[in-house]
Amino acid sequence: xxxxxxxxxxxxxxxxxxxxxxTSCTDDLNVTPTDDxxxxxxxxxxxxxxxxxxxxxxxxxxxxxxNDGDGTADIAGLTGDFSSYLRLLFVTQEFPTDEAIIxxxxxxxxxxxxxTWSPSNQFLYGTFSRAFYQISVANExxxxxxxxxxxxxxxxxxxxAEIATFRAEARFLRAFSYYNLMDLFGNVPITTENDKVGFxxxxxxxxxxxxxxIESELKDLDNSLVASRANEYGRVDKTAAKxxxxxxxxxxxVYTGVDKNNEVAILCNDIITNSGYTFADVPxxxxxxxxxxxxxxxxxxxxxxxxxxxxxxxxxxxxxFILHASIGGTMNAAAQGMNGGWGGIxxxxxxxxxxxxxxxxxxxxxxxxxxxxxLDIEKFGEFSNGYAVTKYTNINSDxxxxxxxxxxxxxxxxxxxxxxxxxxxxxxLRGASSGNIATAVGYINKIRTRAGSxxxxxxxxxxxxxxxxxxxxxxxxxxxxxxxxxFGKFTGGSKIWQWKGGVKNGxxxxxxxxxxxxxxxxxxxxxxxxxxxxx
Numbered sequence: 458x459x460x461x462x463x464x465x466x467x468x469x470x471x472x473x474x475x476x477x478x479x480t481s482c483t484d485d486l487n488v489t490p491t492d493d494x495x496x497x498x499x500x501x502x503x504x505x506x507x508x509x510x511x512x513x514x515x516x517x518x519x520x521x522x523x524n525d526g527d528g529t530a531d532i533a534g535l536t537g538d539f540s541s542y543l544r545l546l547f548v549t550q551e552f553p554t555d556e557a558i559i560x561x562x563x564x565x566x567x568x569x570x571x572x573t574w575s576p577s578n579q580f581l582y583g584t585f586s587r588a589f590y591q592i593s594v595a596n597e598x599x600x601x602x603x604x605x606x607x608x609x610x611x612x613x614x615x616x617x618a619e620i621a622t623f624r625a626e627a628r629f630l631r632a633f634s635y636y637n638l639m640d641l642f643g644n645v646p647i648t649t650e651n652d653k654v655g656f657x658x659x660x661x662x663x664x665x666x667x668x669x670x671i672e673s674e675l676k677d678l679d680n681s682l683v684a685s686r687a688n689e690y691g692r693v694d695k696t697a698a699k700x701x702x703x704x705x706x707x708x709x710x711v712y713t714g715v716d717k718n719n720e721v722a723i724l725c726n727d728i729i730t731n732s733g734y735t736f737a738d739v740p741x742x743x744x745x746x747x748x749x750x751x752x753x754x755x756x757x758x759x760x761x762x763x764x765x766x767x768x769x770x771x772x773x774x775x776x777x778f779i780l781h782a783s784i785g786g787t788m789n790a791a792a793q794g795m796n797g798g799w800g801g802i803x804x805x806x807x808x809x810x811x812x813x814x815x816x817x818x819x820x821x822x823x824x825x826x827x828x829x830x831x832l833d834i835e836k837f838g839e840f841s842n843g844y845a846v847t848k849y850t851n852i853n854s855d856x857x858x859x860x861x862x863x864x865x866x867x868x869x870x871x872x873x874x875x876x877x878x879x880x881x882x883x884x885x886l887r888g889a890s891s892g893n894i895a896t897a898v899g900y901i902n903k904i905r906t907r908a909g910s911x912x913x914x915x916x917x918x919x920x921x922x923x924x925x926x927x928x929x930x931x932x933x934x935x936x937x938x939x940x941x942x943x944f945g946k947f948t949g950g951s952k953i954w955q956w957k958g959g960v961k962n963g964x965x966x967x968x969x970x971x972x973x974x975x976x977x978x979x980x981x982x983x984x985x986x987x988x989x990x991x992x
Contacts, residue, residue, distance in 0.1 A: 502601055502606075502610060503610055503611075505612075505616060508602065508616075508619075508620050508623055509623065511594070511598045511601075511623075512598070512623045512626060512627065514594060515591065515594055515595060515598070515626075515627060515630050516630070516691065516692070516763070517769070518531070518542060518587075518590070518591050518594065519542045519543055519591075519630075519762045519775075520541060520542070520543055520762055520763070520764065520769060520771055520774060520775040520776075521541060521769060521770075521771045521774055521775065522539065522540040522541045522542075522544075522587075522771075522774050523540070531587075531590055539579075539580075539583060539773075540583050540586070540587050540774075541587075541771065541773070541774025541775050541778065542587050542588070542591065543762050543774065543775045543776070543778075543779075543869055543935075544773075544774045544775060544778045544779075545580060545583050545584040545587055546584070546637065546935045547778070547779060547933075547935055548566075548569060548580050548584075549569070549580065549581070549584050549641060549938065549973070550935040550936065550937060550938045550939065551933060551935065551937055551938070552566070552569040552570055553569050553570070553571075553572050553938055553947075554937040554938050554941060554947070554954075555804075555805050555807045555808045555928075555937070555941075555952075555954035555957075556804055556805070556808050556928065556932045556933060556937045557802055557803070557804055557805070557846075557933065557937075558570050558802070558803055558804070558805055558834060558837050558843055558955075558956060559782070559801045559802050559837075560785075560800060560801050560802075560803075560837065560838050560839060560840045560842075561801050561838075562838060564579060565578040565579045565580045565581070566580065567837070567838075567959075568959075570837055570956055570959075571956050571957065571958060571959030571960075572948070572957060572958060572959070572966045572970050573958070573959045574970075574973070574974070575974065575977075575992070576974040576975065576976055576977035576980070576988065576992050577976075577977050577978075578974075578976070581641075581973050581974065581976050582976035582977075582978050582979065584637075584641065584973075585638070585641075585642060585975070585976050585979055586976075586979075588634040588635075588637055588638050589634070589638070591630065591631070591634045592631050592634050592635065592648065593648075595627040595628070595630055595631040595634075596631070596648060596649060596650045596652070597650075598623075598624070598627050599624060599627055599628070599649075599650035600650045600654075602620050602623070602624055604617070607620065621681065622681070622682070622683055622688075624681070625678055625681035625682045625683075626682070626692060626693055628674055628678060628681075629674075629675075629678055629682065629693050629697060629698055629701075630693075631674075632671050632674045632675055632678075632698075632701065633701060635647070635667060635670065635671050636671055636701060636704070636705060638667070639664055639667040639668060639671065639705075639712060640708070640712075640939055641972070641973045642972065642973050642974075642975055642989070643664045643972045643989055644661055644662060644663050644664055644667070644987070644989070645661065645662065645667060645975075646659035646660060646661050646662065646983075646986075647659070647660075647662050647666070647667060647670055658983050658984075658985045659983075660985070661985065661986050661987060664712050664713070665712065665713045665714075667712075668705060668709070668712045668713050671701075671705055672702065672705060675698045675699075675701055675702040675705075676702070678695070678698045679695055679698060679699070682694055682695045682697070682698055683695070685731070685732040685733050685734070686732070686733040686734065690750055690755060690761070690763075691750075691761055691763040691868075693760055695732075696728055696732040696733075696734060696759050697759055697760045697872060699724050699727060699728055699732075700724075700728065700759050700760065700872045700876075700877065701872075702720075702724055703720075703721050703724040703725055703728070703877070703880055704880070706718075706720045706721045706724070706884075707721045707880050707883065707884060707943070708939060708942075708943050710943075711942055711943055711971075716887070716888070718884040718885075718887040718888055718889040718892075719884070719888075719889040719890050719891055719892075721880055721881070721883075721884035721889060722881055722884040722885055722889035722891045722892040723889075723891050725877045725878075725880050725881035725884065726881065726891065728759075728874070728877050729874070729877055729878070729881070729900075732759075734756065734757060734758075734759055734874050735756045735757065735874065736757060736874055736875070736878075736903055736907075737753050737754050737755075737756050737757035737874075737907075738753070738907075739752060739753040739754060739854075740821070740854075740907075741821050741822055741907055741908055742821070742824070742850070742854070743854045744757065744758075744870060744873070745848050745849045745850060745867065745870075746850055746852060746853060746854045746867065747794060747850065747851045747852055747853045747859035747865060747866040747867050748853040748854055748855075748859075748866070749761075749854075749867060749868050749870070750763070750868050752853070752854040754870075757870075757873045757874045757875065758868070758870045758872070758873045758874075759872040759873060759874065759877075760871045760872035761868040761869060761870055761871060762775065762776075762868065762869040762871055763868050764776045764777075764864075764865055764866055764867055764868050764869065765860070765866055766851075766859055766860040766861035766863075766864040766865060766866050767860050767861065769864070770864065771864060772863060772864060775869065776849065776865045776867050776868075776869055777863075777864050777865060779802070779849055779869075779933070780793060780794075780795055780849055780850075780851055780865050780867070781795060781797065781798060781799045781801075782798075782799045782800075782801035782802045783798070783801065783802040783803070783845060783846055783847075783849070784797070784798025784799065784800070784845075785798045785799065785800030785801065785840035785841075785845065786800065786826075786828075786829050786830060786840050786841050786845065787828050787829040788826055788828075788845060788847075790862075791862070792852075793847060793849075793850050793851060793852070794850055794851030794852040794858060794859050794862060794865065795851055795862055795863070795865070796862035796863050800840040801840065802846070803830070803834075803840065803842070803843035803844060803845050803846065804825070804843060804844055804845075804846050804932075805834060805843060805954050805955050805956070806832050806833055806834065806843070806954070806955055807953075807954040807955065808928065808932065808954070809823075809825060809832060809844055811925050811928055811929055812825075812929065819909065819910065820908050820909060820910040820929065821908050821909045821910075822848075822908045822910075822929050822930060822932075823929075824846055824847045824848045825844040825845065825846060825847070826844065826845035826846070826847050827844055827845075829841055830842075830843065830844050830845055831843070832844060833955070834955050834956060834961070835961065837956050846932075846933065848932070848933055849865075849867055849933070850867065851865035851866060851867055869934075870934060871934075871935070875904055875930055875931070876927075876930075876931060876936070878900035878901065878903065878904060879900075879901075879904070879923065879926065879927050879930065879931070881896075881897055881900060882897035882898075882900060882901055882918065882923055883920070883923045883927075885897045886918065886919070886920055886923060887920070894915050894918065895915060897918060898913060898914065898915050898917075898918055901913060901918065901926065904926070904930055905926075908929070908930070910929075920944065924940060924941075924944050924946070927940050928940070942971050947970075947971055948965075948966045948967060948968045948969075948970050948971055949965050949966065949968055950964075950965030953965070967991060969989070969990050969991030969992070970991070972989045973989075974988060974989055974992035975987075975988050975989060975992075
């Protein structure tokens with residue numbers, strides 16, 4: 458069953474000094490609840506339910522931008538909907554690529570469409586701040602749950618054991634945020650529960666040092682996270698940590714200059730063979746339906762970001778953003794299970810062309826809405842320019858309606874087994890000694906058979922094919938920017954798409970844009986931070 462946040466208050470911990478020192482060291486990110494002393498007090502933690510409340514806050518922070526859904530924002534200067542972690546991850550991973558483009562003219566969005574951003578971009582500042590806010594909550598939770606403090610509060614052995622699993626999950630979620638920061642921004646500070654609380658400038662680490670920290674944490678978490686599939690739905694287990702470790706190894710050449718392809722193949726084989734997660738033998742669309750927590754898709758999803766129209770009140774963040782913003786033009790919002798559309802997100806011509814017969818939808822993954830839409834994007838500010846996408850829906854797999862039409866029930870599949878198949882195949886092609894081409898082809902054909910696409914042979918399996926297949930299978934799942942960079946096709950001129958470089962027919966972009974700039978507001982607050990080259 459889904460984690461029910463309905464009865465868990467969305468309070469904010471005021472991490473005295475630390476949440477500000479991570480990204481500002483000033484009151485720039487002053488995020489205080491009604492009574493900030495309460496959540497630092499022993500009296501608060503004497504309530505046994507308080508520990509799971511904080512854990513719930515960490516998970517909810519992946520979806521909502523503040524207390525009471527998108528209400529009181531966690532981060533000053535950004536509204537709750539704009540500072541939703543999932544929304545910001547979608548904006549930074551999808552909009553600068555061939556998979557998505559948005560019509561809106563909010564300050565900073567057109568620049569993301571065209572890879573023309575600057576350090577003052579508010580969405581990059583929001584992404585940086587949101588990730589470090591999540592880290593600060595995890596750090597404070599870890600400080601408050603040491604064995605010494607739990608003993609002093611009279612916590613019994615049974616509760617201590619449960620809190621130990623909470624601590625492991627907090628460390629995973631912290632590693633997840635550090636991964637996104639490393640991937641997007643490169644050299645970032647690292648702070649943990651062992652750092653002092655108060656005003657200080659945290660030391661900026663190299664990307665390789667951040668990689669090493671994440672790697673060390675994920676390896677250690679294999680000893681403390683619950684066994685695979687033994688946790689509540691929506692909470693992470695050992696397999697989530699193995700997936701993230703495989704993900705950083707797959708991109709290790711980008712992050713550290715060192716290939717770790719064999720490590721990828723070994724981890725992927727372990728997940729496929731031993732985790733208990735299975736390839737969902739259901740129609741592809743079930744993976745993105747309102748009941749994807751119970752329609753069979755959940756067997757494939759290793760780490761979902763949970764949505765619930767009743768329990769999670771997020772009208773502009775998370776899946777609410779993705780679904781509302783992708784409806785417009787002549788589309789019938791009710792057909793998507795929603796009460797209206799915001800006329801924002803479509804896809805680009807070059808992505809549509811990855812599907813040989815997109816209009817006939819021979820490949821069921823090509824979920825394009827074309828009525829009243831043009832394939833070419835003459836004006837990116839007009840929703841009718843570019844095919845719309847109906848991948849996600851707030852309709853249950855049996856056709857029944859979800860709980861609400863303004864806030865979807867559809868969970869976001871952050872990690873799923875299909876991606877493990879694809880990582881195994883790619884690492885094998887890149888030279889993993891433990892990989893097997895025939896096995897890799899078998900995994901790819903399972904994916905393609907479910908999609909209604911033709912199967913391939915060993916000779917068809919090339920790196921270019923893998924990049925395209927990852928797009929077909931995983932589009933709009935927050936992987937595309939990272940994938941294109943790993944293949945050397947995000948910047949430069951080897952792969953061009955409309956509006957890349959800010960011009961209609963696309964143009965080459967500078968290689969330094971493989972990294973986002975450290976936000977200027979962050980550097981103003983912490984002058985010890987060094988900007989990435991080129992900015």
